[in-house]
Amino acid sequence: MDRKSGVRRAWQAGGIAVAVVVVAAALRLWPLHALEARLAWLTFYPAVAVAALYGGLRAGALATALSCGSVLWVLPSLVGRPFIRDSADWLGMAVFAATCTLVSSIADATRRANARAKQAREEAEVANRELEAFSYSVAHDLRAPLRGMNGFAQILVDAYGEKLDADGQDALHEILLNARRMGALIDALLSLARVTRSAVKIESVDLSEVVRTIGAQLSTAEPERTVDLVVQDRLHADLDPVLARTLVENVLGNAWKFTGKVPAPRIEFGTIEKDRVRAFFVRDNGAGFDMAFANKLFAPFQRLHTVAEFPGTGIGLATVQRIVHRHGGRLWAEGAVDGGATFYFAFPHRNLGGN
Amino acid sequence: MSKVILLVEDNASDEKLTVLAFKKSGIANDVAVVRDGAEALDYLFGTGKHAGRDPRALPTLVLLDLGLPRIDGHEVLRRIRADERTKVLPVVILTSSRQDEDVARGYALGANAYVRKPVDFVEFAQAAKTLGLFWLLLNEQPRVGSST
Numbered sequence: 001m002d003r004k005s006g007v008r009r010a011w012q013a014g015g016i017a018v019a020v021v022v023v024a025a026a027l028r029l030w031p032l033h034a035l036e037a038r039l040a041w042l043t044f045y046p047a048v049a050v051a052a053l054y055g056g057l058r059a060g061a062l063a064t065a066l067s068c069g070s071v072l073w074v075l076p077s078l079v080g081r082p083f084i085r086d087s088a089d090w091l092g093m094a095v096f097a098a099t100c101t102l103v104s105s106i107a108d109a110t111r112r113a114n115a116r117a118k119q120a121r122e123e124a125e126v127a128n129r130e131l132e133a134f135s136y137s138v139a140h141d142l143r144a145p146l147r148g149m150n151g152f153a154q155i156l157v158d159a160y161g162e163k164l165d166a167d168g169q170d171a172l173h174e175i176l177l178n179a180r181r182m183g184a185l186i187d188a189l190l191s192l193a194r195v196t197r198s199a200v201k202i203e204s205v206d207l208s209e210v211v212r213t214i215g216a217q218l219s220t221a222e223p224e225r226t227v228d229l230v231v232q233d234r235l236h237a238d239l240d241p242v243l244a245r246t247l248v249e250n251v252l253g254n255a256w257k258f259t260g261k262v263p264a265p266r267i268e269f270g271t272i273e274k275d276r277v278r279a280f281f282v283r284d285n286g287a288g289f290d291m292a293f294a295n296k297l298f299a300p301f302q303r304l305h306t307v308a309e310f311p312g313t314g315i316g317l318a319t320v321q322r323i324v325h326r327h328g329g330r331l332w333a334e335g336a337v338d339g340g341a342t343f344y345f346a347f348p349h350r351n352l353g354g355n
Numbered sequence: 356m357s358k359v360i361l362l363v364e365d366n367a368s369d370e371k372l373t374v375l376a377f378k379k380s381g382i383a384n385d386v387a388v389v390r391d392g393a394e395a396l397d398y399l400f401g402t403g404k405h406a407g408r409d410p411r412a413l414p415t416l417v418l419l420d421l422g423l424p425r426i427d428g429h430e431v432l433r434r435i436r437a438d439e440r441t442k443v444l445p446v447v448i449l450t451s452s453r454q455d456e457d458v459a460r461g462y463a464l465g466a467n468a469y470v471r472k473p474v475d476f477v478e479f480a481q482a483a484k485t486l487g488l489f490w491l492l493l494n495e496q497p498r499v500g501s502s503t
Contacts, residue, residue: 136454140422143451147474148368154476155375176475183474190453 013055017062020047025070029078040071040083041096048100052107060104064097128197135193142186150179181307188315191246192300195322200240202327207280208235210248211269218256227259232270235280237347239327247323250316251282251343257310258286258341272344277330279346288335297333320345358491359385361414363395363431365423372476373418373449373483380484384491387414392426395419396434399441413444416490419466421450421457429460436465443497445490 024047028035032043044067052060071093076082084090153175161169208231215229237244252267259265268283289297289304296302300318320343324331328348335341360377364370374386389395395417397403401410417435421428428448435441447468448461461469470486473479 136452140451143472143474144366144369147372147451147472147476147479148366150474151368151372151375151476151479158379180475194455 010058013051013059014062016055017051017059017066020050021063021066021070023047024067025075028075033079036079037081037083037085040089041067041092044071044096045099049103049107052100052104056111057104057108060100060107064100064104067100068093068097131193132197135190135197138186138190138193143183146179146182146186150176150183153179185313185315188313188319189300192315192319192322195243195246195319195326198240198242200243200326202238203241204236205239205241205244206234207237207239207244207248208233208269210245211252211282214245214248214252215267218253222256225260225265227256228264228266230266230268230270235269235271237280239347243323243326247320247345250320251345254316254343255282255284255286255341257312258288258305259284260286260310262286274344274346277346279330279344281342281344283340283342285340288337288339288341289333290337291335294333294335298331358415359387359412360487360491361395361398361417362386362388363392363417363419363423363428364388365390365420369420369472372479376476376480376483377487379480380487382484382487382491384415384487391424392428392431394425395423395431396426399435399444400438410440413441415445415496416486417444417446418449418486419446421448421452421461429457429464432461432464432466445494445496447486447490449486 021044024043027043035042048060048063048067051063055062071083084093153172157169157172157176161172164172211231212229215227215231219225219227239247252269255267259267262285264285266285269281271278271280273279287305287310293304296304298317298321301314302318303312303314305312321331324345324347329346331343331345333341333343362370362373364373370388374388377384377386387398389398394404397405398408399410399413399417401408419428419431423431426434428450432446432448435444435446445467446465447470448457448466449470449472450457451472453471458469468486470482473482
């Protein structure tokens, strides 16, 4: 099947080469007969270019050879006058052949690059569909047995908890805790997959407003905590509004969590000029991190603290990184152990619409 | 006439948990369980395996999973809505998936609600209780199947 279509394409390319050279030669006879033997290659240059564009390197080479044959023998025999008479004409022919080979190679390389890009696009689409099927099965099929484990362990606690000693009850609670934790991991993984798949629709987003909204939600969820949230006003960025929200949720949620053990928690949101780029930042005075592990911060499932110290799935900052990358931006972090952390994110210039 | 809940669920553990959750929250209704989409339709329309059943005695509520063997949940819902007898039957999708596409498609096909089964049993029991209270006690049902 593939071979057949290859053969057909080869014939087509040959046909195009012959046809354009015939047209080029015919134009010399009429209406360009007044040129006589001057500018012998005039019509053959475009002919070879057309053949190479449509048929690739082989068609270009064939058209070049046919053009040379036409100028050397066919046209002279038709008009009764030689086209190639002195060394300058031979030089012209050499230049013609060299230029045409070059043009054909370039046209061919372009065609190949296009074909490769098309193939890559198709492969990416297939991979995307597979990822979709995968996350669907994660969502649906992995959660069901987990619910079974958690559910029946809970039923044991409810109905038979009194018959167990403290160790037995403790073991049951560990099962419940782990099932819940795995549920949270699956959800986090799914939201990471969603960030990768969803289409990006750019709008001007007031990030300051988003930060305030999420900050209010965080403090509603933990009313016993008082966090000093300092937000620079009216900072706009051209982002996908849904992804922008997820980004802020994760960066701010992170800062919120890691300031949980300091006496006067403070989180700042603003912009600064860094390496001549305007970057947004979220700075906290929380637990911070060791810069030696900075490269691990954004990798999925990598955590720099134990779950007992600070709960979490290790997916949040990976999600943030993916969102920033999907907008063509850059993300980095600075921190010190017990010295707080600062997360910076910058977008390409067109993404920044300050107000 | 007792109010029956039809639970369309292929996973035996989930079935037990759902029934237990209803019991725990004091919902004493009979729960009829069918194991796949084809059987759900047989139950509702009194065909096949449920040929002896009177199709006019419809359940009060259908709890429909999406990933079902033979006929999937979306298709079951489509056929329920396409039939004059079950057009307005309350159907709640109760599933593991929270994929935006599943939710959107469920509502587009005429689901009355979409509830995601939580992993945590305490939350699951709470969800079952809320569902039961709302659909069996609070909500006014259309008189399905018996008007003609």
